[in-house]
Every structure is written in C-alpha cells, then in structure tokens.
Amino acid sequence: MRLNELLGHRVLDRAGDDIGGVADVRLVQDGPLQPSMQAAFRVDGLIVVEKHATRLFGYERHVGPALLRWLVHRRLGAVLYLPWEDVAAVTDGTVQARSGREDLKPLEEMPRY
Amino acid sequence: MAAEGRVLHAQLHLLDRQLIHERTGELLGKVDDVELDLDAGIPVLTALISGHERIPATQIVAIDSAIKILPGDLDLTKGDDWVEQHIIDKIPGAGDATE
Amino acid sequence: MKRLFAVTLGILTAIGGFVDIGDLVTNALVGARFGMRLAWVVVVGVIGICLYAEMSGRVVAVSGRPVFDLIRERLGRRTGLFALIASFLVTLLTLIAEIGGVALAFELASGVNYLLWMPLAAFAVWLVIWRVKFSHLEQVFGLLGLLLIVFAVALWKLGPDWGDLVQQATSPGPIGHETWATYAYYGIALFGAAMTPYEVFFFSSGGVEEKWDRRDLVTERSNVFIGFPLGGLLSLAIAGCAAVLYLPIGVQVETLGQVTLPAAVAFGKLGLAIVLLGVFAATFGAALETSLSCGYTIAQYFGWQWGKFVRPRQASRFHVVMIICLILSILVLMTAVDPVKVTEYSVVFAAMALPLTYLPILIIANDPDYMGEQKNGRVLNFFALVYLGLLLLASIAAIPLMIVTRAGR
Secondary structure, three states, rough: OOOHHHOOOOOOOOOOOEEEEEEEEEEEEEOOOOOOEEEEEEEEEEEEEEOOOOOOOOOOOOOOOOOHHHHHHHHHOOEEEEEEHHHEEHHHOOOEOOOOOOOOEEEEOOOOO | OOOOOEEHHHHHHHHOEEEEOOOOOOOOEEEEEEEEEEOOOOOOOEEEEEEOOOEHHHHHHEEOEEEEEOOOOOOOOOHHHHHHOOOOOOOOOOOOOOO | OHHHHHHOOOOOHHHHHHHOOOHHHHHHHHHHHHHOOOOHHHHHHHHHHHHHHHHHHHHHHHHHHHHHHHHHHHHHHHHHHHHHHHHHHHHHHHHHHHHHHHHHHHHHHHHHOOHHHHHHHHHHHHHHHHHHHHHHHHHHHHHHHHHHHHHHHHHHOOOOOHHHHHHHHHOOOOOOOHHHHHHHHHHHHHHHHHHHHHHHHHHHHHHHHHOOOOHHHHHHHHHHHHHHHHHHHHHHHHHHHHHHOOOOOOOOOOOEEEEHHHHHHHHHHHHHHHHHHHHHHHHHHHHHHHHHHHHHHHHHHHOOOOOOOOOHHHHHHHHHHHHHHHHHHHHHHHOOHHHHHHHHHHHHHHHHHHHHHHHHHHHHOHHHHHHHHHHHHHHHHHHHHHHHHHHHHHHHHHHHHHHHHHOOO
C-alpha cells in the first residue's frame, strides 16, 4: 500500500467509534535482513491524530519553540499511538483497531530513536 | 524484537525528501510516495516512489537530511536529459566549467 | 581584503534586498515624503533578516539543505507548491524590474532610451550566469554595489542639520498631509523589502555553492552580520539624502534620476559617475540574485539538479528555467511598463510568500535530527517568533493597505 493513500484513513476503535485519522507511520529498522545486509524498516505502528490529520511538521515529537508546539497541538488534539499488533484490518478509508480508545498511549511516551 | 533499531516516521523523514546519488552526489528528485507491504508476515517498507520510478528499499544506502540511493538501472533524470539534449547542449559552453 | 572577499555573499544578498531598483526609488521616495520617520522600520527589518538568514545559513552549513528544499519537505507537496508559486512570482517580478533597472542606469549614463538597452541587459545577466563562477560573481557585484556608500558620504557632505534628522527618526508617524495609512503602507513596503524571501533562497543556496560545512559557521555568521547591516545602512543613507534635499521643498521622488541627484549635488560629475556605477552594480547584482533564485526555488522544489557548482549541461532544467525567466522579462518590459512600478505589485505575492518561507526555516532550525547541537536557543526562538508574528501581521495588512492608499499615492 502507498503511504499517501494510508495517510488520512479514519481509525475506528473496538467499539466502532472514530478516534482520529492516520497522520504518520512509525518505522523501526529491525525488520528482516535485506540482501544489502541492512535490516528492513518494519512498520511498528500508526500515529493517530484526533482532529486534523494533516502535516504534523514534526511537532508530534515535541521539539521546537514552545509557543508553536502549543498552537500545533491545540489544532491537532490528542496524538495517539496505535501499535501494528492492535490493527485488525486496513480497508477502504478506514483502519479497524482491536483496542479501545482508552488503551492507546500518547505518542510522546514512545522512544524517539 | 531483540535489538533496538533506528526509529523513523515515514511522512516526516521520508516523504518529500531529496534523493541523492550515493556515489556522485547528483540530485535525483524527491520522494513522492512510500510503498509499504502491510500484508507480509512482518510488514515492512518496500520502496520509495519518485515520479514514475520505483526505488526498491534495497537500493537505499542512507537516510539523512537527504536520502542517499544507488539508482542502478533506474532512470531518474529523464527530464533533465531531455532538456539537455534538445536545448542546453545546443548553446556553446554547456559542457564547460565556469570561470 | 581577503576578509572582505569572504563576506561578499552576504553583501550581494543584502544589496538585492535593500537597494534593488524598486527599493532605490522607494527609499528616496520615503525620505522625500516622511524624512527619517520610517528609519526605525529599516532597523527592525535588518534585525529580522539577520535572524532568519543566520538560521538558514546555519541549516545549510550543518545539513547541506537549502531553504526551498526544506519548504517542500516540511510543508508537503501542496502547501509547498503554493509557497513556490507565491515566492516565484515575487522573485520573477523583481527580476523583471531589475533588468529594467540595469537598462535605466545605462539610459542615465548614455541618454539612449532604456528599452534599447534592455535586451542587452538581459543577455549580459544570462551570460554571467552561464559562464562566471559563483564566487567571482558575488565578489564583483557585491563589492561594486558597495559604491552606493557614496550616498552616505554625500549625506555628510550636504551638511544636514543632524539634530533635525535624529529628531525625525525618533518621532515616528506621518507629517503634513500624509495619512497613517500611507505611512503604514510604506512601512510594510520597507519591512517586506528587508525580509524579501529571495534573500534567504539566494543566501542558503549560495552557501551550498560555496560548499559550506560545519567549519564554516563563522564565515556564515560574518556574512550575515556584516552584509545585511550594510544593506540597511545604504538604504538609510539614500532616504537621508532625499530627506535633506527634497523634503524641505516638497519634491516627490518618482524616477531613478531623482534618486541619484544628491550624489551629483554633493560631488558633481564624479559623484554622479560613481553613483551610476553603484546603481548599475546593485541592479545587475539584484538581477543575478533574482534570476538565480528563480532557478533555485523551482529546482529545489522538484528535486532537480541545480547550482553553478556543476557544468550547465548537468543542471539543464535549472538553466532552462532561468533562460525562460529572462526571456519573459524582456517580453514584459517591451510593453513599456514602468520597471519601478512592477515591484509594487510584488508586494501582493510577498504577503503570501513571507510566512510560508520563514516558518519552515524556524521549524528545521529547531529540529535536533537536522541540527544536533547547533539547534536554536531559547532567546533566539523568542525573537524569531516575534518576527514571525510581525511577518504575519504585515502579510495580512499589506493588500488592504495597498488598496486603501492606492499603492501609496
């Protein structure tokens, strides 16, 4: 699947409630070894944004001037992390989660590197 | 997962980034899209898309402030070559270094 | 001398921003109508461009990525395209005006109509871009442009009442039959000129042309902190001359000839010769800066090979963009449109382009992935945010003020 298609998919929790949109995909370089002897980038999970799932400008990672961060976060609402294990299905325009909204961690608790 | 690998955000770190030839430093376009295989046992990043060309993940050498790739057989400079042949090469001095 | 050569990129960039053809006239016009009562805007503008040019230069030295590369990367394809169109139009309109400006300088020197000089001027600009090394180009036109310092010397020679000038500078606001609206309109025009977007495109791309890396941070900073204040000084000197010569007798400045007159009054024919050479160098330098910036922005948005550090055939689309822009300039000027008036309309696009240009620079300059230890400190961020607010304010106010004052009339 293409990233541009996945971005903006609505995310539904276990109960079928809309909890936000896909804003980014977190990749971790610990996948299967490629012929080039580098590990592949594994899809670790989805970054879900409550309100406007557009560009985050990198602000989901809490860097930059505090005032800009505050403005961006106010516009985005909660920024949540949906681990790939909790994704039940990706269909036309929606991502079905296995977990409930309350089970999702805020993205800021994830290690950045 | 045993070893902790490097963490990247696909949109933030890959989309719209500059592609560079790993050997020559030539500028080869932007990443227009990223291809993910979500149906595999372990879902992974499989390729970067630039224009109509698909750059397999195995040809990515480094991901930094730009993405260094080995283009191999890929033709990423089609547009530049066309303009070169039809216009620029017809002007005297096109192949000379500046003074 | 070697030190001076090291900061010519900053000087040339600043000349293109502060004393290009549109601003030469605007500065003198403002001096003639308001005296030094808008001088504070130039100072505010110099500080702003120093802040952001330094950030863009630092990003280039650390990461090798020029400004438009970052705009596309952080704003994405769509918003990035909007920023590209707006800033490209600002740059192109300025280029058109500069080609006209070079031709006007020749007209003043020769008496032959500028329309005849204009194709020659465009061809000369292209030839320099095609054949001359980047470092030579910035040295020649940066240093020759400094001849405009003759305005500062002329101001001193004219022997003004300095107390009066200081008094004007410290009492902002319109005088006589001028309104607050025209005062604000010219304030925004001066601020916009100081922070015009192609300055950071040119400066950061110039850093790549000069192959800056982390070791060049000192060079980068001296370019910023010498170049831009010098540009501001030239701009103030021109306004000062007009304030002394034209304000008391109520003469309106409309032509380039009136701009150069103070130097002739102070130093006779020699002064006029120096000032004409300076005007030629400044407008020619600005033409180089804007035509290269047209190429830089488009090529960097699409990721094409660009730059004068490779042979023209290796960056063919980059060169073709500049050739097309120069041909367009000739075609527009052939309609006999007043080159000085062309820049007035660029204010509209500048209003759209300004925040979109400077926001990504601020974001990246704060990103530890890019900058590591060289990222912005808190004090710098505070001032950068204040300026982002000012830019936004100027953007919103520019177009309504332009309509209300009928472009300052």
